[in-house]
Amino acid sequence: MEAHPALAAAASAALDAYAAATAEHDRATLAAVVADGADGTPTMRIDVLVENAVLAALSKHPVNVLTEETGWVDKGSALTLVMDPVDGSANAAAGVPLAAFSAVVAEDGVFTEALTVWLDTGRSWWAAAGVPSRLRTSGRKELAGAAVSLLRPHPANPGAAAAWWEVAQRAARVRILSTSCLEGALVAQGATDAFADAATDTHRLMDIAASVVLAEVAGGAVRDVFGRPIGLDTDLTKRWSGVVAATPELADELVTVLRDAHLAARPA
Template sequence: MFYGAGVTLIPWPVPEPQLAQATHPVLADAARAAAAAYREARRLHTRPQLAEELAMGADGTPTMRVDSIVEDAIAESAQRHGVNLLSEEAGFVDCGSATTLVIDPLDGSSNAASGVPLSCFAGVLARDSIATEALTVWLDTGRSWWARAGQSTPYRTSGRTTLDGAAVCLLRPKPHARDEWLRVADRAGRLRILGTTCLESVLVAEGSVDAFADPGSDTLRIVDLAAAMVTVPAAGGAVVDARGRTLEFDPDLTRRWSGIAAATPRLADEVAETVLG
């Protein structure tokens, strides 16, 4: 009889998020609630239990137990602060506030449920539908990236303007957009698939990779891209849709985009052109 990893807990700790002092308390509390819930979920549940699909989310994809646990904690935190919530599984929770938290509670859910230490909390604070600041926390290490909309961040993108030889993160290839994927992959100097859009986007913002893209599979929801839309431009880069559609906060989470986060607007355009062929 083989007792595999299925019966054991993920052994690694989930540290406290290291947050910038200026982080808005609503956003900071949501991040801390997410980390605490993720830590507790891993303490109580094995990998198969974390991955168990409990329901269908507002975005039209199944909700795993670990998603649900983390989102519940964030929803409680938002409720304590009396703010609205737009989140992956719950959809739009209207409290009649002028302030809305736009959240991807657990980006990289599959990583989180299986023990691959690459998963994030990512959230945006919006006033009257205008994003004011964004926070991304790499939950497995506590590292965070914070940005205020329209203000320059201390970390900067690589400044790269050309795709040939660039370091690129991609979503995995999908059958309906394989040629697009291969066109981008063939021109990249380095290629990664980390399985966590939000971490891959902040790696663009801090200049560790040159671009992240969904090359044409129309997989990403606005909650996947919201933090990047504030953070990457504030660091000198750009976030666009490969097909030129406007990226907008919309309570309809079934809408999808082929998001591209790149070190410069020129590189974002070149990735988009390469996707379109």
């Protein structure tokens, strides 16, 4: 089984556009904020350059597209590509070689397959829901001893800061790679045990959608810290605190630890 043609075309266009953008422009140019994206966050030039190339490549494909910058492109199809053309934009613009293209295909609202591509190396992770895969998580069931990737802490937010620190205290190892989709893929391949947004509600759908398919196929589980379902939603103002874990047990423990620490520490 192979990737859906629209998914493959989008990834290929992203790889080419990313290579061209990083070769042709300096850091200040790539990092320049050129607009506010459809998701309400600032858009860097690197995001625009890659997203425009991907949308052009998708123009011939009869699929709807949901992206962080352009938003919802409705072609009346049963298929929707939920996509982050450049996950880890700050890394990409600065020259930290950890950025990813990541997308999931939703068919009548159900996630059916996902592809994450490490834009700096071309390495990719693909899976289709319900189809046997070579991806296999580490299988770890407990936070004690786990290697956990986290979004960077938000010290100004007492609840989120407490939640972040609680995981840092309980885990054996903490990383911050600043690229959610790549960190989710590393959980799916078993290189790290979990990845979480420590109750900051920073995640947009495209930051975690691909990880849902990749992690579940590999034996893992994806949750939201506050119990919100993670599914196709064209409202780009929605946020999640995603948890991608090697097993359902570890996902549940992380959710409990993060939520309890967040609740205990937030101002009354």
